[in-house]
Amino acid sequence: MPFDLAFIWAGLIAFAVLAYVVLDGFDLGIGILFPFLRRGDQRDLAMNTVAPVWDGNETWLILGGGGLFAVFPLAYAVVMPALYAPIIAMLAGLIFRGVAFEYRWRTTRWKPVWDWAFFAGSVGAAFAQGIALGALVQGIDVAGRAYAGGRLDWLTPFSLLTGAALVVGYALLGATWLVMKTEGPVRDFAHRVAWFTAVAMLALIGVVSLITPFLDPVYLSRWFAWRPTLAFTLIVPALLAVAAWALFTGLARDRDRWPFLAAQSMFVLCYIGVGISFYPHIVPPSLTIWDAAAPDSSLAFTLVGAAILIPLILGYTAYAYWVFRGKIDAEAGYH
């Protein structure tokens, strides 16, 4: 085999999940901030900034799930039962917030109900995703080819912490997105929110990063053993500091695109950090990428499509963002 297909696919799945976090994070974040916006015009404005693109954003989550099923079926078969409750909760949350995009325009009397569904669904989905991440980092019991743990293994103080961290993180993404895309009171509100969610997120990143290495000696050695990977231990936090500086500077100087890009960079860096902890496992601590991979013929067949279609997808996704680019003008409307 000239290429290690399992390794390439691990990279592609990681990319799909990262794309999901980067793209859907901010529109979930808008849901999280929803109750703090004024009913009516402010909420409409905030939702309109993501209405044309949220559906495409969420498709990356389906690619994450479907892709896992395709190329790492064993990981899919182990992780889904292990994270049963958080996954079901996430799906329920996504249902409520997804339909709210359409429903809240279709009714006057029930609009507050769908506003609330949008908020609760977004918070629930974000919290459940964070819990799932925390539970995965903590490790999953595997015996043979099946999940061997109990039904509440996912529920620990650590996973609740990562759940909360993701809610705060997505709120930060949502706030900085609104700073970038809106003007007037919504932008000013988001600007204030961005300050304190950024501080809270940095604190939570710090706590999670301090706990993680002590969950499993493997993580500890990966981050602090004297070997080439040690460079990452220095580089990732350093870059995180740069991103944080850019975020606060952008906020202070009213450079309205900086905070969003900086917050996204922070997410990417955290994600790389998690990746460093995991590698070469896909389900820590038992299954490596190669244990879980489907046969090479499955990987190769799917890779052909991915190699052609993913660039195409990125192209027309970029086009859709381009069509709806720039600040939303709250005044211009009726034609």
Add this chain to the structure above:
Amino acid sequence: MFGIEAIDLARFQFAFTVAFHIIFPAFSIGLASYLAVLNGMHLITKDDLYLRVFNYWKKIFAVAFGMGVVSGIVMSYQFGTNWSVFSDKTGPVLGPLMAYEVLSAFFLEAGFLGVMLFGRDKVGPGLHFFATVMVALGTLMSATWILSVNSWMQTPAGYGMNDVGQFVPEDWWQIVFNPSFPYRLIHMVLAAYLTTALVVAGTGGWHLLRGHDDAAARLMFSMAMWMLLVTAPLQILAGDEHGLNTLEYQPQKIMALEGHYESHPDGAPLILFGIPNPDEKRIDYAIEIPKLSSLILKRDLNAPLAGLDTIPDDEEPPVEIVFWSFRVMVGLGFAMLGLGLWGAVQRWRGRLYASRWLHRTSLVMGPMGFVAVVAGWVTTEVGRQPYTVYGLLRTTQSVSPIEASAVGASLLAFIVIYFAVFGAGTFYILRLMKRRPETAKGQIKEGPIRSAGITPAAGIDHTSSVSGE
């Protein structure tokens, strides 16, 4: 939990969520194509009428599509949560097909949906038409891949087994184009078109009945009647061919849906109605036409047909379910054909927009496409039991190692959520259909089909976006 096992709950959960899910795509596949046609007609004729009807159905599409997306996400994770053993074993074969569905269909739909719904003013009519075609193409690609997956589970081909018990791909061409796939794909896409035609005809018929006899109501009613006339006979032909294919590859399913408990060496009767009696293994009170089943299935009045007495009891699908679901589907299929023919006769007599009984019947038939689709799915999926992968992997061997209480709790949650959420969505769709297509002004606050850049102030009646888009 109350003596019910996790497997029963998991099965019911799958049946429940997939039955809801199938409804939305059945509608959105047909509606996306209809929207593309309307958009194209407007581009060619420059007649604003097409654009008005397009905008009318566009809003309905947006709500239906949203429901399809969220119920679809549930499906893509449910394989893993409730059917993890199935996922592990079939993942190498079915996973790539589903990955292709996501890559080639879901992204295409989602990527161009925003432009189609909100972007006409930003991109111009040409690109807007292109976006609409891409959405329609996406829905068809999605149907193609998922029906390939389903068909492989019914008629597996091109696989081997590895030493950990997984199905592994050997010939992708055979896997994708497995023996029942072409029949099932054609049958399902036609079903989606029929379902949509019935909904459009029902809506148009309702407006004509209410005296909203305007150009838009006439246009949608007329187009839908043409569509019915063309697709209903095609669907009956396709269904017949699909049945022959099933007889070849899944004979038990045919035995069960025909109600043939016994073998018929000299020509089998077509049982029109009767009460299946699974304990005694016979059809009580059967009304039957001698030898017709052999004629349909073998093209020969006297051809022998084997019955369920030739197969072991533990491989017998639940006759009492598929016997009925099959009759509902076929009966509705012929009713659709009848409606199409009636419409043609009235059109020929110049009474298409005047025949109130035709409009009333269209209204009653409006939702029947959904009923037929669900009945068809019940027939094919229940008829495949007791297997998930036909003849190879039993349903009882596919389930996750999850406790019954956990599956029960999630099932309960899904039931409550689905009825609340999709009930509300259906209500909103019906309310959108109630709006007059021609004027659409001043009836309800429309809500923007809001583009970024077009931000309605709260509470302002938003009709301008309808006429102005």
